[in-house]
Amino acid sequence: MFGTYYAGSGARPSPIAYSPDMDIIFLREIRLDARIGIYKREKTITQTVELDLDIALPDERVFKSGKVADTIDYAVVVERIRAVLVEQHYGLVENLAEHVAQIIIGDFHAPWVRVSIAKIGALRNARRVGVVIERSKKK
Numbered sequence: 001m002f003g004t005y006y007a008g009s010g011a012r013p014s015p016i017a018y019s020p021d022m023d024i025i026f027l028r029e030i031r032l033d034a035r036i037g038i039y040k041r042e043k044t045i046t047q048t049v050e051l052d053l054d055i056a057l058p059d060e061r062v063f064k065s066g067k068v069a070d071t072i073d074y075a076v077v078v079e080r081i082r083a084v085l086v087e088q089h090y091g092l093v094e095n096l097a098e099h100v101a102q103i104i105i106g107d108f109h110a111p112w113v114r115v116s117i118a119k120i121g122a123l124r125n126a127r128r129v130g131v132v133i134e135r136s137k138k139k
Contacts, residue, residue, distance in 0.1 A: 022112065023057040027074050032082055035089040036096060036119065043089060048120045049096070050128060051081070055104055056112040072108045080107065093117045093131050101135040112136045 030053070033046040055072055062071035081100055090096040097115045104113045118130030 023060065024054050025057065025072060025074060026055070027051070027053040027078065030078055032085055034085045034096065036093065038091045049093070050118045050120055051100070052116040053077070053104070054114040055108070055110045058109045058111060072110060077104065077108060093119060097131050097133045101133060105135060105137050110137070
């Protein structure tokens with residue numbers, strides 16, 4: 001799991017600055033209601049999505065200060081994502097994952113994030129279907 005990770009949709013992915021000593025907060029199995037889907041029936045209902053987030057801390061200040069102001073407050077992250085899900089309909093989980101990643105990098109100043117989003121019960125024979133993306137701050 002350590003080493004260089006790649007992200008992006010181009011033919012030659014660009015390396016992400018990820019190092020084994022990167023400090024990461026994680027959130028698992030966040031369940032939120034979303035307006036998501038491309039099918040007609042999905043455009044009129046909400047569905048439960050499940051998110052897993054790995055978020056790199058911007059710096060090491062929190063380890064010295066012990067103050068929540070010097071870290072990324074995961075409760076605030078979840079509330080921000082919840083607000084985004086109320087604002088608009090997403091056709092694909094890929095679009096939602098990209099939007100969540102950009103919020104975490106832009107609004108919370110994380111240098112790197114891994115976002116996993118799954119629709120629950122979208123397919124009869126699968127418990128979850130979804131996407132995992134990794135993004136980093138542009139240098």
